[in-house]
Amino acid sequence: MGMLYGREQEQAVVDALLDGARAGRSGVLVLRGEPGIGKTALLEYAVAAAGEAFRVVRATGVEYEAELPFAGLSLLLAPGLDRLSVLPGPQRRSLEGAFGLGEDAAPAGAPGDRLLTGLATLGLLAELASEQPLLCLVDDVQWLDRASLDALLLAARRLQAEGVALVLAVRDAGASGAAGGSGIAGLAGAAGGAADGLPLAGLPELRLAGLPEPAAARLLDARAAVELTGGVRRRLLAEAAGNPLALTELPVTAGESAVGDTAAAPGALPLTSRLQIAFHGQVTGLPPATQNLLLVAAAEENGDLAVVLAAAAALGVTAEHLAPAEESGLVHVDTDRRLVFRHPLLRAAILQRAPLQQKLTVHRVIGEALEDGDRRTWHLALAATAPDAELADALERTAVRAEARGGHGGAAAAYERAARLTPDRDGATRRLVLAAEAATEEGKLEQAEALAERAGARTDDALAHALLDHVRATAHFWRGSYPTAYRLLLDAAGTGIEPSHAARMLFQAFHAAWYAGEEPVVAVLDRLAAVLAELPEGDPLTPLARHLPAAVLPALGRPAGPLPAARDTAAAARRAGAETPGDLVQLCGATLILGRDAETAELAAELVAEARAKGTVGVLPTLQFFAAEAELFHGRHRDAEVTATEALALARDTGQHQWVSQLSALLACLAALAGDADQVAALTATARTATALTTTTPGGGTAGSAAAAPGEPWAQWALALLDLGHGRAGDAADRLQGLTTGPYRHHVSGTRAVPDLVEAAVRLGAPERAAEPYERFARWAGAAAVPWAEALRLRCQALLGPDELAESAYRAALGLHDGTHRPFEQARTALLYGEWLRRERRRTDARPHLRAALETFERLGARPWADRARTELTATGTSAPAPADAPAGALTALTPQELQIARLAAQGLTNRDIAAQLFLSPRTVGHHLYKAYPKLGIASRTDLPALF
Numbered sequence: 001m002g003m004l005y006g007r008e009q010e011q012a013v014v015d016a017l018l019d020g021a022r023a024g025r026s027g028v029l030v031l032r033g034e035p036g037i038g039k040t041a042l043l044e045y046a047v048a049a050a051g052e053a054f055r056v057v058r059a060t061g062v063e064y065e066a067e068l069p070f071a072g073l074s075l076l077l078a079p080g081l082d083r084l085s086v087l088p089g090p091q092r093r094s095l096e097g098a099f100g101l102g103e104d105a106a107p108a109g110a111p112g113d114r115l116l117t118g119l120a121t122l123g124l125l126a127e128l129a130s131e132q133p134l135l136c137l138v139d140d141v142q143w144l145d146r147a148s149l150d151a152l153l154l155a156a157r158r159l160q161a162e163g164v165a166l167v168l169a170v171r172d173a174g175a176s177g178a179a180g181g182s183g184i185a186g187l188a189g190a191a192g193g194a195a196d197g198l199p200l201a202g203l204p205e206l207r208l209a210g211l212p213e214p215a216a217a218r219l220l221d222a223r224a225a226v227e228l229t230g231g232v233r234r235r236l237l238a239e240a241a242g243n244p245l246a247l248t249e250l251p252v253t254a255g256e257s258a259v260g261d262t263a264a265a266p267g268a269l270p271l272t273s274r275l276q277i278a279f280h281g282q283v284t285g286l287p288p289a290t291q292n293l294l295l296v297a298a299a300e301e302n303g304d305l306a307v308v309l310a311a312a313a314a315l316g317v318t319a320e321h322l323a324p325a326e327e328s329g330l331v332h333v334d335t336d337r338r339l340v341f342r343h344p345l346l347r348a349a350i351l352q353r354a355p356l357q358q359k360l361t362v363h364r365v366i367g368e369a370l371e372d373g374d375r376r377t378w379h380l381a382l383a384a385t386a387p388d389a390e391l392a393d394a395l396e397r398t399a400v401r402a403e404a405r406g407g408h409g410g411a412a413a414a415y416e417r418a419a420r421l422t423p424d425r426d427g428a429t430r431r432l433v434l435a436a437e438a439a440t441e442e443g444k445l446e447q448a449e450a451l452a453e454r455a456g457a458r459t460d461d462a463l464a465h466a467l468l469d470h471v472r473a474t475a476h477f478w479r480g481s482y483p484t485a486y487r488l489l490l491d492a493a494g495t496g497i498e499p500s501h502a503a504r505m506l507f508q509a510f511h512a513a514w515y516a517g518e519e520p521v522v523a524v525l526d527r528l529a530a531v532l533a534e535l536p537e538g539d540p541l542t543p544l545a546r547h548l549p550a551a552v553l554p555a556l557g558r559p560a561g562p563l564p565a566a567r568d569t570a571a572a573a574r575r576a577g578a579e580t581p582g583d584l585v586q587l588c589g590a591t592l593i594l595g596r597d598a599e600t601a602e603l604a605a606e607l608v609a610e611a612r613a614k615g616t617v618g619v620l621p622t623l624q625f626f627a628a629e630a631e632l633f634h635g636r637h638r639d640a641e642v643t644a645t646e647a648l649a650l651a652r653d654t655g656q657h658q659w660v661s662q663l664s665a666l667l668a669c670l671a672a673l674a675g676d677a678d679q680v681a682a683l684t685a686t687a688r689t690a691t692a693l694t695t696t697t698p699g700g701g702t703a704g705s706a707a708a709a710p711g712e713p714w715a716q717w718a719l720a721l722l723d724l725g726h727g728r729a730g731d732a733a734d735r736l737q738g739l740t741t742g743p744y745r746h747h748v749s750g751t752r753a754v755p756d757l758v759e760a761a762v763r764l765g766a767p768e769r770a771a772e773p774y775e776r777f778a779r780w781a782g783a784a785a786v787p788w789a790e791a792l793r794l795r796c797q798a799l800l801g802p803d804e805l806a807e808s809a810y811r812a813a814l815g816l817h818d819g820t821h822r823p824f825e826q827a828r829t830a831l832l833y834g835e836w837l838r839r840e841r842r843r844t845d846a847r848p849h850l851r852a853a854l855e856t857f858e859r860l861g862a863r864p865w866a867d868r869a870r871t872e873l874t875a876t877g878t879s880a881p882a883p884a885d886a887p888a889g890a891l892t893a894l895t896p897q898e899l900q901i902a903r904l905a906a907q908g909l910t911n912r913d914i915a916a917q918l919f920l921s922p923r924t925v926g927h928h929l930y931k932a933y934p935k936l937g938i939a940s941r942t943d944l945p946a947l948f
Contacts, residue, residue: 004038004041004045005211005215005216005218005222006212006214006219006242007042007215010042010208011042011045011049013206014042014045014049014167015049017029017167018046018049018133018135018165020165021133021135021163021165022053022163023163024161024162024923026163026165027159027164027165027204028156028166028167028168028203028204029165029167029168029205030141030168030170030204031043031167031168031169031170031208032206032207033172033207033208034171034172034243034272035245035344035345036243036244036245036249036275036345037245038208038211039139039170040139042169042208043058043137043139043167043169047137050133054133054134054135055128055129055131055132055133055134056135056137057079057128057135058136058137058138058139059072059073059075059076059137059139060139061138061139061140061144061145062143062302063140063347063348066143066144067414068145068301068407068410069145069146069148069402069406069407070099070147070405070406071148072145073098073147073148073152074098074148076136076152077095077121080124080125080128081101083124083127083128084101086123086127087123087124087127088916090614091119091120091123091615091916094116095117095121097404097405098117098147098151098405115154115617115654116616117147117150117151118150118151118152118153118154118653119155119617119919121154122158122921123921125159125164125166126164126921126922129164129923130923132163133164134164135167136164136165136167137169138167138169140169140170140171141168141170141198145407146407146409146442147406147409147410150199153199154654156168156203157202157652161923161927162924168203210241210242210243211242211243215242216237219248220233220236220237220247223247223248236250239274245343245345246274246275249275250274250278272345275345276348276353277349279343279345279346279350280349282330283330283350286330287321289316289321290321290324290325292312292315292317292321293308293317293322293325294325294331294350295350295354295358296311296312296315296317296362297331297341297347298341298348299379300366302375303338304338304339305338307370310369311362311365311366311369312365314365314369315361315362315365329342330342360382360385366379367379367380367382374398374401377394377395377398378395378398378414380394381421388423389422389423391421392418392427392431395414395415395417395421396414396434398414399411399412399414399418399438402414403441408438408441409442411435411438412435412439412444412448413435415432415434415435416435416451418431419432425458426459429458429464430464432451432455432458433455433468436448436452436455436467436471437467437470437471439451439471440474445478445479448471449471449475452472455468456468463498463501465492466492466493467492469488469489469491469492470488470489473485473486473488473489473492476512477512480708482512482513483516485512486513486516486524489505489508489509490506490513490527492505493505493506493509493531494527499531499534499535499539500535500539500541503528503531503541506528506531506545507528507544507586509527510524510528510548510586517743517746518556518745518746521552522553525548525549528545529549531545538576539577541573542576543564543570543572543573543576544569544578544587546561546564546569547563547564547590548586548590549561550563550564551591551593551594551596552590552593554594554783554784555593555780557779557783566587566591566596566599566602567603569587581607581610581611581614581616581623584607585607585623585626588607588622588627589622589626591603592626592629592748593748594780595780595786595788596786597630600629600630601627601634604624604626607623608620608623608624618656621647621650621651621654621656621659621663622659624643624644624650625662625666627643628643628644628666629666629748632669633752633822634821635822635823635825635826637670637824638861638892638899641667642899642900644666645667646896647659648663648664648667658710660686660687661690661709661711662711662714663711664683664684664711665683665684665711665714665715665718666711667679667683668684668714668718668719669714669717669718669721671683672718672722673824673864674862674863675722675725675863675864677722683718684715687711687712688711688712688715689709690711712744713739713747713749713750714749716739716749717739717749717753719735720736720739720756720760721756722864724756724759725864729760729761729764730764732756732757732760733760733761733766733769733770736756736760737761737769737770737773739757740754741773745773754773754774754776754796755777755795757770758774758795758800759799759832762799771800774796777792778793781793787816787819788816788817788820788822790816791813791825791826791829794809794810794816795809795813795828795832797809798810798813798836799832807833810829810832810833814829823856823860824856824857826856827853827856827857827862828853830850830853830856831849831850831853831857831868831872833846833849834846834849834850834853835872838850838876846876847873847876850872850873854869857869861892866883890935890947891947893935894932894936897918898932898935900918901928901932902936903948906941906948908945911925
């Protein structure tokens with residue numbers, strides 16, 4: 001590679017990344033900058049600095065492949081395909097499906113979880129790094145197809161101790177140089193190119209600025225093809241603003257007059273446009289046949305020389321006409337027999353400035369030169385200027401294949417183009433509906449809504465309009481417009497469509513209604529009850545549609561039928577065809593609403609294990625959120641922390657910002673119970689901002705939103721628990737009153753927070769503030785009909801009075817607590833009873849209850865409550881043990897991930913088995929185990945079983 005001018009600091013950053021990989025640490029670096037700023041040159045420096053010690057794999061995003069699913073990833077991972085057999089089965093099949101390897105390969109998009117491909121990517125990168133460090137380079141990331149990008153970024157966020165150095169070069173937003181719809185990615189405005197839409201947040205970033213003037217001058221003098229006068233030299237340095245490509249290419253335009261044309265009007269054109277003009281000026285001096293050959297090469301997205309020459313032959317151009325372009329350095333043929341342009345802007349310039357008719361002809365001859373396949377179909381479609389039923393059918397088949405591989409963006413573009421080429425109106429409308437649905441899955445909400453509007457204006461069909469309302473509702477939901485989403489889905493389900501379609505829409509409507517308020521929830525469930533009468537028993541939704549109202553309506557004070565056990569409902573749904581954990585996930589959440597926490601814990605554990613085994617990664621954060629709730633309510637705080645921490649990492653890695661919000665807030669509650677104010681502040685801030693600017697979409701895309709975050713109820717509860725634990729009863733009461741009487745009062749957190757409000761209001765001397773929430777809680781406890789709920793109601797009654805009934809209520813509550821396996825709540829009841837006994841001057845009677853409470857709070861790490869119990873015990877006239885520095889037990893020294901790994905290792909699982917379960921690499925598992933051993937005071941994994 002040539003010398004780099006003025007990039008010493010940037011080279012040092014790359015060197016540090018490589019040093020880390022040599023030492024077994026993985027690292028990621030995003031290089032950002034405008035076109036020509038030197039990103040590719042820095043990638044080449046990384047290759048040279050890595051030397052023979054590294055294995056190198058690389059790929060480049062191609063603008064015209066941005067809608068071909070997994071095109072970029074297949075190029076990057078091609079050197080490791082012979083190692084696919086080492087991956088866990090679901091991951092191996094997902095990657096094989098993504099690359100179309102073998103008839104038995106599972107499609108990457110089935111069963112709707114293409115995120116598994118990202119974990120397979122992580123596994124394959126780790127395997128490639130098993131013998132020597134791996135340098136993985138991806139240039140022009142802004143043009144990677146979305147399926148490849150999602151997989152690569154998920155792997156990037158989970159790299160830890162594999163010895164992988166991953167460098168991603170991405171063009172800054174606003175400087176795409178896109179070809180204006182002239183390539184596959186330009187179809188229907190679907191091209192990428194703007195880096196501001198890429199989900200790269202959180203990855204280490206290095207932004208390349210222009211070279212310092214001395215370095216720029218040295219580069220200009222070294223590369224200028226002609227001798228420059230002082231005035232032209234100064235003007236070029238000013239205009240180039242340190243951009244190395246500009247310094248190299250602008251002077252190439254054969255003399256001062258050409259330099260003046262491109263540089264004499266400062267600010268008249270963006271630098272990218274001036275560079276394109278300069279590039280095109282170099283092309284126009286070539287023979288016409290060579291220019292035609294370059295246009296074919298620019299439009300043929302793979303640069304396959306055989307295809308380019310075959311297509312060019314139809315235009316009367318031969319291989320001999322390539323020589324002038326090679327001699328001028330505009331293109332070269334690489335070792336894989338691919339025609340490579342000197343810079344992507346050169347390719348873009350050729351395409352942008354070619355006449356439309358000439359581009360249509362070029363796409364036609366390329367399509368005819370290709371063998372049967374999706375690329376042939378795309379090029380022929382780009383050449384078509386009139387309806388063509390046969391071509392439209394072929395494009396629809398292309399779309400179906402793209403969806404099966406997880407390429408929803410490519411499918412949306414193919415369906416839309418197919419609609420344009422479809423002669424009959426109804427067929428075209430149907431394909432527009434499919435395009436809108438695919439765009440929604442990809443997270444392109446604005447495109448989906450525009451397609452829905454176009455399709456809706458063309459048809460009166462009830463089902464079509466219902467499906468389009470579903471598209472619109474999904475867009476509103478992911479933007480946080482829950483009432484609008486709920487209303488659209490409720491109305492769509494009532495348009496006379498098939499009961500099975502209506503039921504599915506109503507389940508979606510319930511999710512939106514849950515955030516919109518109690519009345520919308522009731523309206524959805526009433527409509528679901530009506531649809532249930534028409535659903536056949538063999539429909540997988542029938543058992544769920546029967547269970548949901550029975551679980552929810554009594555919690556809202558409404559009558560409902562008997563509530564079957566969650567396991568019975570799940571079994572009935574499975575017999576009817578519910579095949580995946582995602583089919584049953586809503587059942588887990590519904591079961592919590594009426595206090596069936598043990599059923600949720602059991603079902604969620606079963607579904608989490610199934611999801612791990614099947615590799616359905618996308619549903620895990622949801623399932624684990626419900627599991628962590630159940631663990632928290634059972635007083636298993638450490639288990640809840642482990643579960644929620646893993647789920648939060650998965651939610652972040654997979655772009656599920658709704659669950660980032662929910663899980664952060666749940667972890668904030670755990671931090672509040674431990675009295676960690678800093679953690680509470682950080683986690684509630686994350687919960688409230690996770691969806692404020694970038695709200696998740698089903699396909700991992702983002703959309704703006706100003707609505708309250710989904711985790712807001714849990715965040716309010718966390719802050720209130722922190723206040724209550726530290727004796728700030730007034731602040732706690734204010735927060736809890738808003739939570740338990742406001743729009744979230746029907747949420748699980750809103751219901752479970754009522755006993756905290758009662759305690760805060762009584763301590764504040766204002767029990768009337770809790771009167772109405774307590775009455776609702778009492779009705780809820782009666783409907784729940786579980787001992788622990790009645791124990792909490794009795795505790796509230798003892799606090800609220802009358803005082804002469806307090807003791808009997810406390811004693812009855814403690815009796816009900818026995819055997820419910822809820823140590824934290826039992827300890828809180830014991831603490832309150834002990835406090836009451838002390839106030840009644842019955843110090844001897846108070847001591848055993850206060851000691852028991854203190855012991856439990858210390859064991860659970862609930863320090864504020866332990867401090868309170870210790871103070872009360874001291875006030876009875878007896879000594880209390882000093883505060884522990886940390887909860888008892890060596891295991892508390894481990895991080896949640898270390899604890900999770902150590903538990904699995906203690907069960908006899910190998911590192912590779914653990915890695916498959918936790919979606920990590922085996923080397924990362926080993927790294928965490930070796931960090932855990934000293935903390936546990938052991939030497940090897942053979943000592944682990946005794947600790948567990």
